[in-house]
Amino acid sequence: MKPIASSAALVALAACTSISAQTVPVEPTAYRCTTVPWLEAGKPLVRASVNGRELTFLVDTGAEYDGWIKPEIAQELGMPVVGSVPSEGEDDPTGGVPFYGAASFTLGAITFSDRRLGEMPEIGPKGQMFDGIIGNGLFADMQAAFDYERGVLQATDLKLDKGSTVPFDKYGIPVLTLDIGGVPAEVHLDTGNLASRLFVTAETAGKLAIVGEPEVKGRAMTVSGAFEVIEGRIAGAVRYGDTTLPITAVRWPGAYDSGQLGSQGLAGQTVRVDWRNRRVAIMPEADAPTCD
Secondary structure, three states, rough: OOOOOOOOOOOOOOOEOOEEEOOOOOOOOOOOOEEEEEEEEOEEEEEEEOEEEEEEEEOOOOOOEEEEEHHHOOOOOOOEEEEEEHHHHOOOOOOOOEEEEEEEEEEEEEEEEEEEEEEEEOOOOOOOOOOOOEEEHHOOOOOEEEOEEEEEEEEOOOOOOOOOOOOEEOOOOOEEEEOOEEEEEEEEEEOOOOOEEOOHHHHHHHOOOOEEEEEEEEEEEOOOOOEEEEEEEEEEOOOOOOOOEEEOOOOOOOOOOOEEOOHHHHHHEEEEEEOOOOEEEOOOOOOOOOOO
């Protein structure tokens, strides 16, 4: 699964008199900001409204577009099909995944108009326990903060002045370089990954100092199919910049032939992602994000 969000401009005005030109300080126009509590500790599950109906969504930095919704809910709400996207890329011969039009999508104090929500596929035998997914496209011109210590999501127009500039892939997913016991590893920042603290590629796993024998932890399922998951305890710490993450073991391979830093590996941290300015910060913060 894999963008459009409007931005609010900050405006300064100048006033002139017949005597002299003066710059008159004017308060900037109100910027968008909201904070929303999570429904479960450690999991960015929130309540949001589609066309006035309140639903449960997983906020997923690893999912593209505005979001995804269960087709039966889209049908109950009478959401029209407004387009489609190939399920496995531009050359996929099996057809497209439908997109449903949402006249309004409300997250806390912010209402987004004319959003597009893709049909959320069933993954795994039990399916999903939530109604939909909020994708990174909803925040395309914004900053989102994930407070894993206190369980709060913030969305704001304010620019992120912490952290550092990082690459984002073509799906809008931040690509981070972690240090795993001295071995650099590129991973996607994937808050929607609730299965493991850290997935790495098989190539990266082969370079790590593993303590003891790796274990088979089961099988994972994605839209691309099932695969066996291996876990190994690591000898060194996992760091992002100056921040040490609560990770003592890694799993491999990662889905879609990439590594993923999931929500479990972010415990105690505040994760800030500024899609407009391509910046990410991961570090503990003393206070919860507010809109004051």
